[in-house]
Amino acid sequence: MSLRAACAALRANGRRLGLVPTMGALHQGHLALLGAARAAGADAVAASIFVNPLQFNASDDLARYPRDEDGDLTKLRDAGCDLVWLPPVEAMYPPGSASVIEVAGPSQGFEGDARPGHFRGVATVCAKLFLQTSADIAAFGEKDWQQLQVVRRMARDLDIPIHIEAVPTMREADGLAMSSRNRFLSAAERATAPLLYQTMQDVARAISAGLPVTQLLADDKSRLIAAGFAPDYLALVAAETLEPLAQKTTAPMRLLAAARLGSVRLLDNMAVPA
Numbered sequence: 001m002s003l004r005a006a007c008a009a010l011r012a013n014g015r016r017l018g019l020v021p022t023m024g025a026l027h028q029g030h031l032a033l034l035g036a037a038r039a040a041g042a043d044a045v046a047a048s049i050f051v052n053p054l055q056f057n058a059s060d061d062l063a064r065y066p067r068d069e070d071g072d073l074t075k076l077r078d079a080g081c082d083l084v085w086l087p088p089v090e091a092m093y094p095p096g097s098a099s100v101i102e103v104a105g106p107s108q109g110f111e112g113d114a115r116p117g118h119f120r121g122v123a124t125v126c127a128k129l130f131l132q133t134s135a136d137i138a139a140f141g142e143k144d145w146q147q148l149q150v151v152r153r154m155a156r157d158l159d160i161p162i163h164i165e166a167v168p169t170m171r172e173a174d175g176l177a178m179s180s181r182n183r184f185l186s187a188a189e190r191a192t193a194p195l196l197y198q199t200m201q202d203v204a205r206a207i208s209a210g211l212p213v214t215q216l217l218a219d220d221k222s223r224l225i226a227a228g229f230a231p232d233y234l235a236l237v238a239a240e241t242l243e244p245l246a247q248k249t250t251a252p253m254r255l256l257a258a259a260r261l262g263s264v265r266l267l268d269n270m271a272v273p274a
């Protein structure tokens with residue numbers, strides 16, 4: 001049965017289909033997306049596992065990206081996933097493919113600067129997955145906040161009739177945001193890693209309390225460097241547009257951070273109460 005036919009069967013009689021796009025190496029955070037899609041109204045949930053070459057650039061780690069297909073399939077089956085789509089690269093990008101989706105606005109800056117072309121790849125593969133499955137709901141983790149805004153913008157701009165459900169970041173007991181890449185941290189790096197979120201919590205509290213944003217961000221970047229991180233950015237932004245903010249506003253704000261610890265690039269973000 002083709003993917004289209006399988007999805008159409010899951011959507012028969014007005015049933016709503018949820019989609020959880022992933023690149024595999026699944027952890028609790030991914031499995032929470034399945035539950036969130038159901039909670040948002042999906043009667044059936046499909047997951048895709050596709051390590052999307054289009055969102056990796058030369059300096060990125062496509063070859064090093066963790067893969068565990070058997071483990072992923074077991075986890076998805078145990079979580080009650082109704083359909084798993086594991087397309088080969090040629091199915092997603094047949095020879096001669098010449099179209100990509102470029103989202104301006106929220107793609108700019110931050111991960112857009114650090115990983116040129118990354119969001120072009122994400123937007124293109126997500127649009128294809130949305131259209132291939134005709135899913136009614138797609139669940140994305142807030143862990144990749146910028147990605148979430150890019151995907152929302154793309155679906156809205158292209159009139160793709162899908163609800164994007166945002167799912168809060170799942171954290172380890174010590175606060176480290178769950179990520180497939182955490183497995184590459186050494187024991188010493190793993191012990192240091194939660195300091196990123198702790199620092200962000202301190203910064204967010206201080207911003208809410210009205211302390212000067214620019215100075216705070218500079219001081220806390222230095223604190224991260226002293227602890228062994230190589231911070232890429234620590235920034236206060238408007239939550240939806242990702243426009244950098246030099247002072248707090250009453251509109252929703254988000255604190256974004258990316259920092260390298262050894263060979264692992266950690267990403268995190270959190271809401272900043274006004």
Ligand code: PAF
Nearest residue numbers: 021022023052122125144
């Ligand atoms: O967040 C991810 O795992 C990927 O960027 C996604 C959304 C599955 C697109 O390849």
